[in-house]
Amino acid sequence: MSGSARDAARRGARRAAVPALVAFAAVVTGFSGTTAAAATARPAADDWKWALPPGFPVPLVPKDNRMSKAKVELGRFLFYDPKLSGNGTQSCSSCHLQAKAFSDGRAQGLGSTGELHPRGPQSLTNVAYNTTLTWANPALVRLERQAETPLFGEHPVEMGVTDRNKARVLARFQRSKAYRARYAAAYPRVKKPVTWANTVKAIAAFQRTLISGDSRYDRLLQRKARFTASEQRGAELFFGERAECHHCHGGFNFTEQTTFVGARRERPVFRNTGLFNIGGTGAFPEPNTGAFSITGNPADMGAFRAPTLRNIALTAPYMHDGSLPTLEAVIDFYAAGGRDITEGPNAGDGRLSPFRDPLTSGIDLSPEEKADLVAFLKTLTDRGFVTRRSISDPFRRR
Numbered sequence: 022m023s024g025s026a027r028d029a030a031r032r033g034a035r036r037a038a039v040p041a042l043v044a045f046a047a048v049v050t051g052f053s054g055t056t057a058a059a060a061t062a063r064p065a066a067d068d069w070k071w072a073l074p075p076g077f078p079v080p081l082v083p084k085d086n087r088m089s090k091a092k093v094e095l096g097r098f099l100f101y102d103p104k105l106s107g108n109g110t111q112s113c114s115s116c117h118l119q120a121k122a123f124s125d126g127r128a129q130g131l132g133s134t135g136e137l138h139p140r141g142p143q144s145l146t147n148v149a150y151n152t153t154l155t156w157a158n159p160a161l162v163r164l165e166r167q168a169e170t171p172l173f174g175e176h177p178v179e180m181g182v183t184d185r186n187k188a189r190v191l192a193r194f195q196r197s198k199a200y201r202a203r204y205a206a207a208y209p210r211v212k213k214p215v216t217w218a219n220t221v222k223a224i225a226a227f228q229r230t231l232i233s234g235d236s237r238y239d240r241l242l243q244r245k246a247r248f249t250a251s252e253q254r255g256a257e258l259f260f261g262e263r264a265e266c267h268h269c270h271g272g273f274n275f276t277e278q279t280t281f282v283g284a285r286r287e288r289p290v291f292r293n294t295g296l297f298n299i300g301g302t303g304a305f306p307e308p309n310t311g312a313f314s315i316t317g318n319p320a321d322m323g324a325f326r327a328p329t330l331r332n333i334a335l336t337a338p339y340m341h342d343g344s345l346p347t348l349e350a351v352i353d354f355y356a357a358g359g360r361d362i363t364e365g366p367n368a369g370d371g372r373l374s375p376f377r378d379p380l381t382s383g384i385d386l387s388p389e390e391k392a393d394l395v396a397f398l399k400t401l402t403d404r405g406f407v408t409r410r411s412i413s414d415p416f417r418r419r
């Protein structure tokens with residue numbers, strides 16, 4: 022950007038006071054109006070009352086897996102229990118740690134038998150609102166279905182439950198008096214409640230309660246907090262048309278793939294940000310070819326879901342393969358408009374990829390502006406979420 026354009030942007034930034042930013046964010050993200058109306062639409066369950074952050078819509082709940090306190094509590098125990106893996110060493114929480122907003126700090130997931138997952142464990146922040154699940158799978162839309170992959174998957178092995186040990190793993194819960202009581206409470210009027218289907222449903226119900234909406238950004242919208250000058254400049258960049266971030270990371274959940282009660286149904290979008298361009302063909306390294314690996318459509322090569330940016334400061338390293346170690350590196354990557362890999366088997370200039378989304382074609386940012394964007398991203402951290410007792414490890418003594 023030229024010096025005079027930068028000066029103009031700075032002048033604009035100075036002029037915009039915090040209330041203006043609030044109004045601006047509300048317009049850009051549709052934060053107030055529609056979602057608030059949806060929140061009163063219809064109750065999701067029997068004894069279940071959502072305690073949602075202001076402006077958050079009601080999550081979708083499948084008809085055959087209504088929410089209840091007892092089911093959520095059972096799911097919480099199961100989520101944190103290593104008895105749920107074949108060899109008894111790993112739980113869902115081994116790769117989804119509350120302190121890291123339910124991600125785990127690894128570039129690639131490490132399964133119970135030592136196998137590496139090709140991609141990184143994702144944050145489960147607000148997972149109930151995701152239109153599709155995992156990094157890039159247009160076909161995976163239900164948490165109940167997703168849980169089968171870590172439990173029973175063989176490529177790679179995660180929790181290592183197999184046809185051979187399946188009954189034995191379930192018997193561990195059947196044998197426990199405490200678990201029998203929890204299953205019975207979660208599935209009243211069911212003769213034999215300790216089944217795999219009920220196990221998976223309870224875990225899904227628990228995951229739908231992993232809702233995070235009390236960051237400093239949220240408090241700013243409620244006029245309970247103030248931004249520093251740098252955070253505010255970062256917010257204006259984020260929601261502005263120069264950095265373009267909000268197009269893909271927009272809405273109350275900072276992702277364009279959002280669904281909830283009363284939401285308009287839209288076809289989920291996957292985007293190529295220019296991380297790879299092997300040999301100039303646009304290819305991504307196998308097996309991480311994005312939505313292409315599911316659809317086989319050449320235009321989906323390297324296209325991933327834009328993840329939520331809530332709690333993003335807690336979930337390094339970044340991108341599906343954890344290849345960007347810090348938020349600073351992510352901003353440098355977007356500023357460059359892609360990644361140029363100069364040697365090795367993945368060599369190729371991502372900036373020139375034929376599949377890269379035009380919204381990520383590079384941004385002329387000063388070092389100060391880059392720092393401002395990082396400062397803004399850090400306002401999306403919700404400390405209460407990573408310490409909230411109701412979603413914490415029930416086996417840990419306090």
Ligand code: HEC
Nearest residue numbers: 113116130131132138140141142143154155156168171179
């Ligand atoms: C070995 C580590 C590991 C374990 C154990 C594990 N996960 Fe994951 N999880 C991952 C990885 C890696 C991904 C990304 C998967 C992909 O892109 O294919 C993921 C993705 C997810 C997602 C998708 C999140 C989103 O934003 O779409 C959910 C939900 C999830 N895991 C839930 C669970 C549950 C429930 C369990 C226990 C039954 C579990 N995970 C066990 C590593 C793990």
Ligand code: HEC
Nearest residue numbers: 264265266269292325326327328339340341351355378380
């Ligand atoms: C064209 C859509 C698009 C735009 C514009 C965009 N992003 Fe992204 N963003 C994505 C996608 C897709 C991913 C996941 C890519 C992957 O894993 O390979 C992502 C990943 C990220 C991540 C890492 C998330 C994680 O969980 O690892 C951060 C941080 C991020 N973007 C911030 C930004 C910022 C800041 C901007 C503006 C400068 C921006 N994005 C602009 C689509 C976009």
